[in-house]
Amino acid sequence: MTGFDFDTIVRTAPYLFKVGLAFTLKLxxxxxxxxxxxxxxxxxxxxxxxxxxxxxAGAYVNLMRALPLILIIFWFYFLVPYIVGWVxxxxxxxxxxxFTSALITFILFEAAYFCEIMRAGIQSIPSGQAGAGYALGLxxxxxxxxxxxxxxxxxxxxxxxxQMIVVFQDTSLVYVLSLTxxxxxxxxxxxxxxxxxxxxxxxAVVYFIISYTASRLVKVVERRxxxxx
Numbered sequence: 001m002t003g004f005d006f007d008t009i010v011r012t013a014p015y016l017f018k019v020g021l022a023f024t025l026k027l028x029x030x031x032x033x034x035x036x037x038x039x040x041x042x043x044x045x046x047x048x049x050x051x052x053x054x055x056x057a058g059a060y061v062n063l064m065r066a067l068p069l070i071l072i073i074f075w076f077y078f079l080v081p082y083i084v085g086w087v088x089x090x091x092x093x094x095x096x097x098x099f100t101s102a103l104i105t106f107i108l109f110e111a112a113y114f115c116e117i118m119r120a121g122i123q124s125i126p127s128g129q130a131g132a133g134y135a136l137g138l139x140x141x142x143x144x145x146x147x148x149x150x151x152x153x154x155x156x157x158x159x160x161x162x163q164m165i166v167v168f169q170d171t172s173l174v175y176v177l178s179l180t181x182x183x184x185x186x187x188x189x190x191x192x193x194x195x196x197x198x199x200x201x202x203x204a205v206v207y208f209i210i211s212y213t214a215s216r217l218v219k220v221v222e223r224r225x226x227x228x229x
Contacts, residue, residue, distance in 0.1 A: 121159075
């Protein structure tokens with residue numbers, strides 16, 4: 001460790017955290033929120049009595065889970081401008097920016113995993129509760145919104161938080177698009193100062209500390225929920 005340059009880490013820490021980590025956390029939170037919403041809708045479609053809705057949702061989930069995330073990141077980075085141009089009838093690709101493209105990619109990809117989590121949560125609620133809601137005159141959406149989904153979210157909270165940690169780790173892949181996430185910021189410093197070992201070791205330590213701390217907090221939440229039940 002005699003040749004390990006700690007000064008490089010100290011000097012670049014404000015840039016790494018204020019720019020890189022802020023970008024990573026922003027992408028993680030927004031991606032998770034969007035993926036939970038889309039994943040919940042997909043879960044409801046998969047559990048629908050309509051074969052068409054169930055089949056479409058099932059095909060989407062299986063497709064997304066069968067493809068590498070980095071491949072989908074590249075696809076959407078190059079395809080989204082064309083899709084937006086086609087939707088807006090602009091006649092040409094519309095630049096949407098790297099962050100927007102990455103956000104759309106993560107929402108669509110992670111929704112497949114949140115869908116399965118929410119599907120398990122919905123199925124964990126006794127069917128008699130939904131039947132009681134229908135007996136009271138509630139329609140399908142009211143039963144789901146007022147009876148089933150609140151309990152499903154509560155039951156699946158530890159799994160949802162665990163998947164959020166996975167999203168946080170997966171966001172490091174966006175550095176291949178030259179976006180300045182935490183890993184991308186560390187790579188920029190490493191290439192500029194010629195300190196690859198220091199920067200990538202520091203990045204690994206930061207990712208480990210955040211992920212491990214978050215996983216321990218999830219365990220605490222899980223234990224408290226078990227006691228409350």
